[in-house]
Amino acid sequence: MIAKSAELFPVKKEGIFLAHCAVSPLPKPAYDAITQVALDQMERGGFGLAAYGHILKDLRKAAAELLSTSPDNMALVKNTSEAMGMIAHGYPFREGDEILSYIHEYPANHYPWRLLEQKGVRLVLLPNRPKALRPTRSLPCGWSMEDVHRLTTPRTRLMAISHVQFTSGYAADLEELGTYCRERGIDLVVDAAQSLGSLVIDPERCHISALGASGWKWLFGPTGTGLFYTSPAFRQKLADVLVGAEAMVQGEDYLNHTWQPHPSARRFEYSTSPTILAAALEASLRFAVLSVGIAKIQQEIFRLQDLLLQGLDARRYTPLVFSAPHRSAILSVLCQRSAEQIMKEAAHRGVFVSARCGYLRLAPHWCTTDEEIDRALAVLNSL
Structure with a gap:
């Protein structure tokens, strides 16, 4: 049984939070980490922060555990x-x-x-396809592997795709896509903002070259944080873009200007990192994600989604349903009324959901209880 306490998630005292695809509430350990580091800096300045020299290392280790990779492949952005x-x-x-x-x-x-078009690099865009099992009124939905095959050419060097589309919740089959890219020498770059912390991701099994994700959605972290995975082979291809003392092996030997960037992903932590935010993100990962386990989190989110699907009033809402390989933690629904207006009215009644591009997005996390789902459904079905 998963403990879903208000002590760990104080937001429960304010209402029912079903908007983890937007900005998630901080769990209590993250708040405690922020206040403790801030207190130490307030009282002792840099001498207080010196006690947290291990934080970035701890964060990389926690992020690597989540992605089943080496800490050397992880960086804070x-x-x-x-x-x-x-x-x-x-x-x-x-x-x-x-x-x-x-x-x-x-x-x-x-x-x-798009910026690269100035250098003669061509951005080829997959068209929108109605991948949901129900119609989507021509709103953004998903893309097809058939179009990937059709639009790939010998000049395709890189594929940049979101694991989960932020509008519809359509998820890419990363294993299928990664295998396709690997066979053709294409680097697969994944935006995992809407999946890291909610879906199982194994970048090495899926042949992902690089992956970036914000920390304030499914990872429960503070805004201004993100995680950046790169494979060793991919890092060797990249030239340095942003550089500073922290990118170099010699670190605090500031007058040693030898050009020797870290071979690990630490080279992307190019300058002074936000200790306070890193401590909070590490605490969120440890206490609110890794403590449960990502496989169990994915399973629980899907179970909670099923409760929503069973309880939503079909006269008012039409949920987007995808086949199993393309299911995500976002349940987007079409509404008879304005999704933005429903979002506002629901918030007034203590149910927090989000609206994007014509969809109402319902996004419970593992910490959501069955009783909260029932209460949310009562509100949504009455609007």
Whole structure:
């Protein structure tokens, strides 16, 4: 039995939170970490922060455990955009090379590639396809492997795709996609903002070259944090884009200007990292994700989703349902009324959901109780 206490998640005292695909509430250990580090800095400045020199190492270790990889492959970044930007401008593209992506990607996984058009790199976009088992009113939904096959050319160097589409909740089959890319020498770059912490991801089994994710959604971390995975082979391809003292092996030997970046992903932690935020994200990973186990989290989220699917009033809501390989932690629904208005009215009654691009998104996490689902359904079905 999973303990879903209000002591760990104080947000429960305010209402029912079903918007983990937006900005998740901090668990109590993350708040405690922030306040303790802030207190030490307030009282002792840098001498107080010196006690937390282990935090980045601990965070990389926790992130590596989540992704079944080595800590050397993990780095702390501010957000997904920063990770994608370092890839876009560090990758050895040549004029005429192509990047394959999806037409309705989140901006963090779109604009960095658009900038490369100035260098003669072509961004090829997969068209929108109605991948849900029910109609979606032509709203953003998903993409097809048939189009991937059709649009791949000998000049395709990289595929940049979200594991889970932020609008519809459509999930890529990473194992199928990774195998396809590996066989053709294409680097697979994944935006995992809407999956890391809710779905099982094994980047090495899926032949993922790089993966970036924000920390404040399914990982329960603070805003301004993200995780960045790179495979050793992929790191060797990337030129340095952002550099500073922390990117170099000599670290605090500041007048040693020898050019020797870390061979590990630490080279992407190029300058002073936010100790307070790193401590909070590490605490969230340890106490609210790894303590439960990602396989169990995915299973529990799907069970809670099934309760929502069973209880939603079919006259008011039409949920998007995907086949098993494409299911995610986001349950997007079409509404008879404005999704944005329903979101606002539900919040006034203590049920927190989110609206994006015409969909109402229901996103419980493992900490959501069955009783909270029942209460949320009562509110949503009465609006």
